[in-house]
Amino acid sequence: MGNPRMLVFFFIAFITVAQSLPFIVLHGIGDKCRHQGINHFIELLSDWSESQGYCIEVGNGSWDSWTMPLTEQTAIACEKVKKISDLRQGYNIVGLSQGNLIARGIIEFCDGGPPVNNFVSLGGPHAGTASVPLCGSELVCKFVDAIIELEVYSSIVQAHVAPSGYVKIPTDIAGYISGCKFLPKLNNEIISERNSTYRKRFSSLQNLVLIMFENDTIIIPKETAWFGYYPDGAFHPVLTPQQTKLYIEDWIGLRTLDEAGKVKFISVSGDHLSISQSDMKRHIVPYLKDHISMVTTYNTKNRRILI
Numbered sequence: 105m106g107n108p109r110m111l112v113f114f115f116i117a118f119i120t121v122a123q124s125l126p127f128i129v130l131h132g133i134g135d136k137c138r139h140q141g142i143n144h145f146i147e148l149l150s151d152w153s154e155s156q157g158y159c160i161e162v163g164n165g166s167w168d169s170w171t172m173p174l175t176e177q178t179a180i181a182c183e184k185v186k187k188i189s190d191l192r193q194g195y196n197i198v199g200l201s202q203g204n205l206i207a208r209g210i211i212e213f214c215d216g217g218p219p220v221n222n223f224v225s226l227g228g229p230h231a232g233t234a235s236v237p238l239c240g241s242e243l244v245c246k247f248v249d250a251i252i253e254l255e256v257y258s259s260i261v262q263a264h265v266a267p268s269g270y271v272k273i274p275t276d277i278a279g280y281i282s283g284c285k286f287l288p289k290l291n292n293e294i295i296s297e298r299n300s301t302y303r304k305r306f307s308s309l310q311n312l313v314l315i316m317f318e319n320d321t322i323i324i325p326k327e328t329a330w331f332g333y334y335p336d337g338a339f340h341p342v343l344t345p346q347q348t349k350l351y352i353e354d355w356i357g358l359r360t361l362d363e364a365g366k367v368k369f370i371s372v373s374g375d376h377l378s379i380s381q382s383d384m385k386r387h388i389v390p391y392l393k394d395h396i397s398m399v400t401t402y403n404t405k406n407r408r409i410l411i
């Protein structure tokens with residue numbers, strides 16, 4: 105009787121599974137993840153895109169969104185995304201207003217963070233705003249605005265009023281560059297502190313969707329949602345994104361992305377953040393539906409067959 109020949113079969117099946125990347129939402133100033141509005145927004149996007157959505161809270165929501173400097177808000181958000189294991193294969197971001205700057209902070213500054221695939225920005229003050237988004241046009245608001253504008257680059261305001269981190273007064277660029285603690289760094293505007301890592305990370309996005317609201321009265325000018333802004337030294341005219349130095353000299357990779365066809369400049373009707381459901385379906389959902397191919401290995405190793 106001979107010894108049985110033992111064959112070991114390694115049977116490996118590769119199965120390709122299509123899976124949507126999850127997304128996170130970063131809310132605007134004065135909002136919080138427990139509010140119904142933001143929950144409803146995320147629920148709709150999740151349902152339509154069939155992907156998991158997470159609301160990332162910074163601090164205690166409304167209060168901290170107003171008072172915590174954006175550098176700190178970004179550091180907290182960075183630690184949070186690193187802890188969500190579901191995001192490890194990559195994820196998409198939907199930013200609302202001020203939340204867009206935290207989003208870009210995560211993309212540019214977050215060492216060791218998971219990769220961001222698409223970034224959809226709604227009403228983001230990307231190039232700054234020429235007025236603090238306080239109340240509006242009432243007399244009292246004008247007074248408060250005036251005080252903050254007068255002192256906006258002082259260290260006390262910078263340390264306690266989050267939006268002061270992205271107020272850019274075109275007639276005080278020197279004050280902005282030396283006093284403003286967040287946006288000049290985020291936009292690589294300070295020549296001596298430019299960091300090519302920020303540019304490299306931002307320009308590695310697959311898609312950048314910049315949604316501007318035609319009747320936006322909160323961020324000034326509304327074109328800042330597209331990286332358009334006033335020229336240094338004057339409140340007129342509003343430069344198109346392509347006319348700004350940030351774009352021409354490609355400080356953060358916006359031009360690189362645009363030339364690769366990866367930037368969508370979208371204009372929708374309505375005031376700040378008042379996006380319709382049909383515009384959500386048209387301009388946000390397609391970028392949350394991206395699929396990644398995952399190779400799953402089934403290995404039936406060590407199944408012995410005796411002959």
Ligand SMILES: *[C@@H]1O[C@H](CO)[C@@H](O)[C@H](O)[C@H]1NC(C)=O
Nearest residue numbers: 163164165166167168171172
């Ligand atoms: C939020 O936290 C701050 C401290 O960071 C605290 O002063 C404030 O009272 C808190 N607000 C609410 C509504 O919990």
Ligand SMILES: *[C@@H]1O[C@H](CO)[C@@H](O)[C@H](O)[C@H]1NC(C)=O
Nearest residue numbers: 212213214215299300301302
């Ligand atoms: C540039 O930024 C990266 C990412 O935060 C950091 O690791 C690096 O030290 C920075 N480089 C300089 C020269 O500051």
Ligand SMILES: *[C@@H]1O[C@H](CO)[C@@H](O)[C@H](O)[C@H]1NC(C)=O
Nearest residue numbers: 317318319320372373374375
């Ligand atoms: C919204 O803006 C458009 C173009 O900027 C303008 O024609 C329209 O009248 C505005 N609508 C409202 C309600 O203000």
